[in-house]
Amino acid sequence: MNVEKHVEALREQIRYHNYRYYVLDDPQIPDAEYDRLLRELQELEEEHPELITPASPTQRVGDKPLDGFAEVHHEIPMLSLDNAFDDEELAEFDRRVRERLEIDVVEYAAEPKLDGLAISLLYENGILRRGATRGDGSSGEDVTQNVRTIQSIPLHLIGTDFPERLEVRGEVIMPHEGFRLLNERQVAEGNKPFVNPRNAAAGSLRQLDPKVTAQRPLEMFCYGVGLVENGELPDRHSAILERLRDWGLRVYRGIATVRGLNGCIDYYKRMQQARDALPFDIDGVVFKVDRIDQQQALGFVARAPRWAIARKFPAQEELTTVLDIDVQVGRTGALTPVARLEPVFVGGVTVTNATLHNEDEIRRKDVHIGDTVIVRRAGDVIPEVVSVVKERRPKDARPFVMPSRCPVCGSDIERMEGEAVARCTGGLFCEAQRKEAIKHFASRRAMDIEGLGDKLVEQLVDEGLVNDVADLYHLDIETLYGLERMGIKSTENLVAALEASKQTTLERFLFALGIREVGEVTARALARTFGASSAKGLSDHDRAQADIDRLAKATQEELEAIPDIGPVVAGHIAHFFGQAHNRDVIKKLLDAGVTWPLQEAAAAQPLQGKTYVLTGTLEKLKRNDAKARLQALGAKVASSVSAKTSAVIAGKKPGSKLAKAKRLNVPVLSEKEFIKLLEQEEQKI
Numbered sequence: 001m002n003v004e005k006h007v008e009a010l011r012e013q014i015r016y017h018n019y020r021y022y023v024l025d026d027p028q029i030p031d032a033e034y035d036r037l038l039r040e041l042q043e044l045e046e047e048h049p050e051l052i053t054p055a056s057p058t059q060r061v062g063d064k065p066l067d068g069f070a071e072v073h074h075e076i077p078m079l080s081l082d083n084a085f086d087d088e089e090l091a092e093f094d095r096r097v098r099e100r101l102e103i104d105v106v107e108y109a110a111e112p113k114l115d116g117l118a119i120s121l122l123y124e125n126g127i128l129r130r131g132a133t134r135g136d137g138s139s140g141e142d143v144t145q146n147v148r149t150i151q152s153i154p155l156h157l158i159g160t161d162f163p164e165r166l167e168v169r170g171e172v173i174m175p176h177e178g179f180r181l182l183n184e185r186q187v188a189e190g191n192k193p194f195v196n197p198r199n200a201a202a203g204s205l206r207q208l209d210p211k212v213t214a215q216r217p218l219e220m221f222c223y224g225v226g227l228v229e230n231g232e233l234p235d236r237h238s239a240i241l242e243r244l245r246d247w248g249l250r251v252y253r254g255i256a257t258v259r260g261l262n263g264c265i266d267y268y269k270r271m272q273q274a275r276d277a278l279p280f281d282i283d284g285v286v287f288k289v290d291r292i293d294q295q296q297a298l299g300f301v302a303r304a305p306r307w308a309i310a311r312k313f314p315a316q317e318e319l320t321t322v323l324d325i326d327v328q329v330g331r332t333g334a335l336t337p338v339a340r341l342e343p344v345f346v347g348g349v350t351v352t353n354a355t356l357h358n359e360d361e362i363r364r365k366d367v368h369i370g371d372t373v374i375v376r377r378a379g380d381v382i383p384e385v386v387s388v389v390k391e392r393r394p395k396d397a398r399p400f401v402m403p404s405r406c407p408v409c410g411s412d413i414e415r416m417e418g419e420a421v422a423r424c425t426g427g428l429f430c431e432a433q434r435k436e437a438i439k440h441f442a443s444r445r446a447m448d449i450e451g452l453g454d455k456l457v458e459q460l461v462d463e464g465l466v467n468d469v470a471d472l473y474h475l476d477i478e479t480l481y482g483l484e485r486m487g488i489k490s491t492e493n494l495v496a497a498l499e500a501s502k503q504t505t506l507e508r509f510l511f512a513l514g515i516r517e518v519g520e521v522t523a524r525a526l527a528r529t530f531g532a533s534s535a536k537g538l539s540d541h542d543r544a545q546a547d548i549d550r551l552a553k554a555t556q557e558e559l560e561a562i563p564d565i566g567p568v569v570a571g572h573i574a575h576f577f578g579q580a581h582n583r584d585v586i587k588k589l590l591d592a593g594v595t596w597p598l599q600e601a602a603a604a605q606p607l608q609g610k611t612y613v614l615t616g617t618l619e620k621l622k623r624n625d626a627k628a629r630l631q632a633l634g635a636k637v638a639s640s641v642s643a644k645t646s647a648v649i650a651g652k653k654p655g656s657k658l659a660k661a662k663r664l665n666v667p668v669l670s671e672k673e674f675i676k677l678l679e680q681e682e683q684k685i
């Protein structure tokens, strides 16, 4: 094959794999193979620069920053959408459509309404020529250089049956995870974080330097067409979207066609439920009359079509005022400033408090008592203050001052260097910490004491009936019956739940103790190491005590040898068991009958907490077998290399992962070394 043909064949393959990855969400080849194709193309283009075309997949990022954005006139205006804020308004819309079309039932295409930035893409003969913002609907800004950097936007459509000129419209968004990482980077580099993913997406697309945009995790979903010249499109909106997908454009998977108002309401409910699990923000759903001839018959009013409507979700952000700022003390003594708010309906509930996280966050957001703020409540996430509307700050607004003593127990407050969190030093002397420790102990993933809710814990501590977690096991019917909301049935149930919780597992027990930074994963690793010491001839009680004693005596070094445990966590564990009162409480718990079964160590997983990445071809092992053996040893197998990767296993013809591993100083194992590791670790189980 001559070079030109080879270059074109490579581009076609890359285009196809982009399509599999971004549009179908179903990659056909591993990342390493894709990287190899791209590298091969890059090398050929370096050798033959005359073959480079703007639509080549290597040419996404232009090298010259712009002085400004040129204006783009939209030949077909980019309309906006009318909104329906409740089912009645939606019913009104459906009634108007039916009356105008003189039909009984309308078929609608139903789509999520993505919360991003509307963009128009112009393709000429299948090649991306121009990307533009919506602007005021009749003219926007030319952001071609920037949209070209978005991987889910094809530079070249797939196939041949597309119109000669085709304008595709859709939304550019930033997914949550990318937004979180971007903001972490912004803060680390001393820049202001973005308020929400939409602002981040808009800010990223309006960068004059495309290299900056290329670093931003933007994605595009298409929802319609504008200009169409010399080419046929299907006669239904839903089929047009299918066609766009065939040409390599990304269209949201969950688009449906529904019948009539009831179909619309069902779809709305489904998307509302799905909303919190989606990886990006949506602020409603859009219903469009599906038949294009019916759309044409309906036409437009002012700036919106008569054939479409956005049914909006309840807002997740609202304005309200900060009445005061209190400080809450958590289980580990962490002090969290909480804004007491003028009640506001947001995200479907009335919100009266919002977390301000810590002192630095208050400074960064510059929140004063009396300020008007934007409050956000998304899904089940704790409401938070997003930002302050500075223009509305009243003259008598007061800055927040962090107390120098714990507001609950009066102990000193300390803030370690490099930590954002201030802590009460009172430990279990502090009533707030005690209450939180008991709530955590009883919680579902810890000792799972059903019926011991937060309110009851507070009552038990307030009335002096429970001082530490071990006191819970001395509660009886006489003590509990008659407390607030404790009738005979709930009392009996709670006593039974307390009894049942005594049979637990070592990992639950260790998690329940609430040792700082010992979450479930660390607790499991500790249980695997220290569970079921030498059990011969010991009673359940003594064996449990022996497990604890072994853990309590573990040196910092022994602890750090456990996967997932570093010096800081090892220090917290040693500190916890170094405190006599903690050892006393554990003894009281075991004396009360808390115990766990013996078999825990049987399932030891020596590579727990480790992550491996496989690259290249293994000669002796099948890749799936290698993966399964690693997983059986407790290791994770990841598809990309990061600084946290424990090692990269490099077979023959390794891909770019090997280079990345070297760059990040991640250990690299040959197949031989890898097999040795497997055999060595498998002997341990």
Ligand code: 5U1
Binding pocket: 078, 079, 080, 081, 111, 112, 113, 114, 118, 223, 224, 286, 288, 305, 308
């Ligand atoms: N999903 C979707 N979002 N969205 C926004 N479809 C859609 N259509 C729009 C807009 C502004 O406008 C057309 C109906 C004109």
